[in-house]
Amino acid sequence: MRKEVWFGLAIMAFVVILTFWALPPPSQITQGHLGLLMLSLIVVAIMLGFPTAFTLMGMGIIFAFGSYYMQTGGHTQVSIRNTLDLMVQRAYYVMSNDVLISIPLFVFMGYLVERSNLIEKLFKSLHVALARIPASLAVASLVTCAVFATATGIVGAVVTLMGLLAFPAMLKAGYNVKVSAGVITAGGCLGILIPPSVMLIVYGATAGVSVVQLYAGAFLPGIMLAGLYIGYVMVLAKIKPQFAPPLPESERFVPIPPANAAIAASYGPKAVPSLFRSLKATAAPGVPEGHARRQLLVALSPAIAFVVLMGLTWHAITKPDFAADISGIAISTGGTESTGEPGAEGAQGGGLAEPPQDSGGLAEPPTEPTAADQPKERAEAIAAAEQKKVEQKSAEAARTAKAAAPADWVRDPTPEAFWIVLGIGVALLAVLYVMMNFARLEIFKMLLASFFPLALLILAVLGSIVFGLATPTEAAAIGAFGGFALAAVYALVAKPREVSRPVWRTWIPLWVLFGVSVVWFLLLKFEVLTSGPPVWVGWMSIIAIAA
Amino acid sequence: MQNVLLFVDKVSTWVGQALSWLILSLTLLISWEVFSRYVLNHPHPWAFDVMIMMYGTLFMMAGAYTLAKEGHVRGDVLYGFFPPRLQAWIDLVLFICFFIPGVVALCWAGYIYAGESWAINEHSNITSEGPPIYPFKTVIPVAGAFVLLQGIVEIIRCVICIKQGEWPSREQDVEEVDVDKLKKMVHVKDEDIAKLDRYLQQGGGK
Numbered sequence: 001m002r003k004e005v006w007f008g009l010a011i012m013a014f015v016v017i018l019t020f021w022a023l024p025p026p027s028q029i030t031q032g033h034l035g036l037l038m039l040s041l042i043v044v045a046i047m048l049g050f051p052t053a054f055t056l057m058g059m060g061i062i063f064a065f066g067s068y069y070m071q072t073g074g075h076t077q078v079s080i081r082n083t084l085d086l087m088v089q090r091a092y093y094v095m096s097n098d099v100l101i102s103i104p105l106f107v108f109m110g111y112l113v114e115r116s117n118l119i120e121k122l123f124k125s126l127h128v129a130l131a132r133i134p135a136s137l138a139v140a141s142l143v144t145c146a147v148f149a150t151a152t153g154i155v156g157a158v159v160t161l162m163g164l165l166a167f168p169a170m171l172k173a174g175y176n177v178k179v180s181a182g183v184i185t186a187g188g189c190l191g192i193l194i195p196p197s198v199m200l201i202v203y204g205a206t207a208g209v210s211v212v213q214l215y216a217g218a219f220l221p222g223i224m225l226a227g228l229y230i231g232y233v234m235v236l237a238k239i240k241p242q243f244a245p246p247l248p249e250s251e252r253f254v255p256i257p258p259a260n261a262a263i264a265a266s267y268g269p270k271a272v273p274s275l276f277r278s279l280k281a282t283a284a285p286g287v288p289e290g291h292a293r294r295q296l297l298v299a300l301s302p303a304i305a306f307v308v309l310m311g312l313t314w315h316a317i318t319k320p321d322f323a324a325d326i327s328g329i330a331i332s333t334g335g336t337e338s339t340g341e342p343g344a345e346g347a348q349g350g351g352l353a354e355p356p357q358d359s360g361g362l363a364e365p366p367t368e369p370t371a372a373d374q375p376k377e378r379a380e381a382i383a384a385a386e387q388k389k390v391e392q393k394s395a396e397a398a399r400t401a402k403a404a405a406p407a408d409w410v411r412d413p414t415p416e417a418f419w420i421v422l423g424i425g426v427a428l429l430a431v432l433y434v435m436m437n438f439a440r441l442e443i444f445k446m447l448l449a450s451f452f453p454l455a456l457l458i459l460a461v462l463g464s465i466v467f468g469l470a471t472p473t474e475a476a477a478i479g480a481f482g483g484f485a486l487a488a489v490y491a492l493v494a495k496p497r498e499v500s501r502p503v504w505r506t507w508i509p510l511w512v513l514f515g516v517s518v519v520w521f522l523l524l525k526f527e528v529l530t531s532g533p534p535v536w537v538g539w540m541s542i543i544a545i546a547a
Numbered sequence: 548m549q550n551v552l553l554f555v556d557k558v559s560t561w562v563g564q565a566l567s568w569l570i571l572s573l574t575l576l577i578s579w580e581v582f583s584r585y586v587l588n589h590p591h592p593w594a595f596d597v598m599i600m601m602y603g604t605l606f607m608m609a610g611a612y613t614l615a616k617e618g619h620v621r622g623d624v625l626y627g628f629f630p631p632r633l634q635a636w637i638d639l640v641l642f643i644c645f646f647i648p649g650v651v652a653l654c655w656a657g658y659i660y661a662g663e664s665w666a667i668n669e670h671s672n673i674t675s676e677g678p679p680i681y682p683f684k685t686v687i688p689v690a691g692a693f694v695l696l697q698g699i700v701e702i703i704r705c706v707i708c709i710k711q712g713e714w715p716s717r718e719q720d721v722e723e724v725d726v727d728k729l730k731k732m733v734h735v736k737d738e739d740i741a742k743l744d745r746y747l748q749q750g751g752g753k
Contacts, residue, residue, distance in 0.1 A: 002628055005628045005629065008624060046622040049625060054619070054649060055645055058646060062644075091653060091657070094606070104573070105570070160726065164729065473577065474580075480574040480578075481578040
């Protein structure tokens with residue numbers, strides 16, 4: 001046998017000898033000594049390599065019996081009965097623990113997301129999107145791993161998949177073997193750290209700590225670790241370019257579809273203005289009817305989402321505060337119910353007997369008081385995630401709602417922070433559109449197809465947990481269901497057109513129906529609408545999901 | 548002998564796989580309940596009980612399957628370095644010391660526990676008029692029995708290994724299929740991997 005084995009065995013023998021040496025003579029042994037003995041024997045048994053579950057089970061039974069035997073002064077019958085009672089009650093506790101339910105659901109969600117045929121597209125689109133920065137392939141792998149880590153709670157198939165996908169790509173690009181392997185293993189292991197993490201659920205259930213708080217606390221360190229990995233790789237590539245050489249021009253090239261190329265040739269390289277111009281003019285040669293309109297819609301979708309989001313936020317924070325005169329009730333609910341959405345937050349923050357613009361101060365937007373440690377951007381991001389789903393539909397609904405609103409509403413003054421956020425957002429969008437040429441539009445479309453659906457799902461799941469909208473179990477189930485839908489959609493996309501078309505035709509109306517009821521629900525939460533959706537819409541959408 | 552062992556493996560696998568479908572129904576049930584509660588404002592009082600029963604059954608019945616697939620977590624500090632005979636000796640001794648008392652206690656205690664529940668026709672007390680809970684408690688001894696059966700098979704395997712010096716074969720693991728599926732998903736072929744191996748052996752990527 002090898003040297004390491006003898007070394008390990010020597011350590012184990014040392015532990016056992018030390019324990020027995022430290023124990024007093026048998027006449028003076030107390031139950032505390034038994035506990036100590038059990039601890040050292042557990043360490044030894046686990047190091048020997050016997051399955052941990054059975055080690056703990058057997059040790060527990062034997063030592064519980066011993067302890068009861070000492071306690072009862074030698075009553076074997078009583079000791080056995082007590083031990084058995086403890087055993088079965090503990091087993092039943094674990095079986096009926098409502099926190100632990102979320103573990104299989106999160107694992108299932110991760111499994112579905114990993115196998116939804118998404119990773120290849122995601123990696124490729126990130127790879128071309130990040131082509132300019134140093135060590136772009138390594139950074140793209142790390143980002144892919146981090147994205148999947150926020151979708152799974154375990155170190156799952158991502159390591160295998162990235163090993164199959166990114167490792168050959170990196171070696172082909174001339175990356176150092178050690179760097180490439182390190183990137184994949186380090187990135188793949190982020191799954192257990194970034195929420196939803198199975199480890200944190202187990203810890204929360206065992207230690208009696210709120211899983212939601214653990215998630216909120218673990219999010220920043222997890223993301224920070226991923227960021228540090230990325231920073232390290234980038235710095236390494238700058239210092240030692242031979243470890244991670246930049247990609248050749250041929251790898252960075254993004255093919256532009258002929259119709260777009262024709263538009264670019266006749267109207268200039270900037271995507272948005274030239275698409276507008278081509279809309280006005282007659283169709284350029286080789287450009288199909290309605291093509292420019294569709295492209296423009298895709299290109300403008302971030303702006304549309306931003307406008308809808310800011311509009312709803314503005315509506316929510318400037319809405320007059322009806323809850324003020326029942327402040328006693330409002331205080332009792334304001335602290336405990338964190339619905340998490342800016343609308344309800346504004347209303348409830350205001351419920352603490354102050355108008356919102358005062359309670360939040362000038363620099364702070366009116367966020368939920370109990371969630372004050374949450375970075376504000378996350379609230380925005382989550383709201384953004386939910387809003388993206390809604391896009392134009394909610395705009396229509398908002399219009400109708402405004403028309404229906406009572407005429408004697410006087411809006412509260414808009415806080416300054418809102419204008420600051422609005423200004424920053426507009427500036428960012430302006431930069432985005434000035435930068436956007438047709439190649440970048442293609443990259444954006446690739447990201448839209450691969451990155452954003454997953455990001456939406458993740459933000460919806462994590463957001464609803466962290467902001468207390470749903471318990472981890474519910475969020476996990478919804479996430480698993482979302483993963484299911486995602487997998488189904490990507491599987492269908494992968495199929496040839498003839499197969500997928502009839503399926504799409506039956507799916508789309510049903511999903512639109514489902515979307516309508518979800519949008520209705522969100523608007524209700526934002527207090528734009530005052531009544532819930534009629535029950536028949538709900539039932540129809542349940543049928544829709546089932547289909 | 549080998550046939551009997553493989554047959555027990557198959558039984559454990561079948562039970563585990565059949566009950567793993569519960570995860571799908573659990574997902575659908577909770578999704579539906581969430582939708583019904585938040586959107587339709589129409590919660591169901593029994594949903595929480597059913598949820599817990601599904602999860603508990605899933606959790607307990609996976610034990611035998613995991614044991615059949617050698618899936619229980621081992622602290623692999625030294626175990627991998629040992630020759631098969633020593634591995635088998637360690638497993639044999641510890642199976643008899645820890646596994647047998649633990650699992651027998653689980654079966655026995657579960658049997659008493661479930662029997663009491665049947666005797667008083669116990670119903671869940673989470674909600675008023677909760678669903679009956681005695682079938683759920685019966686899961687404990689049943690799951691214990693399956694684990695015990697699979698454990699006895701493992702003990703016999705240890706004895707065979709001590710005699711022959713190598714581990715007898717077991718029911719084919721699901722992981723091999725899994726890796727093939729993953730390879731297919733990202734369009735990687737075995738030749739590509741072999742090519743990469745050759746490239747590395749020639750000192751590429753240094």
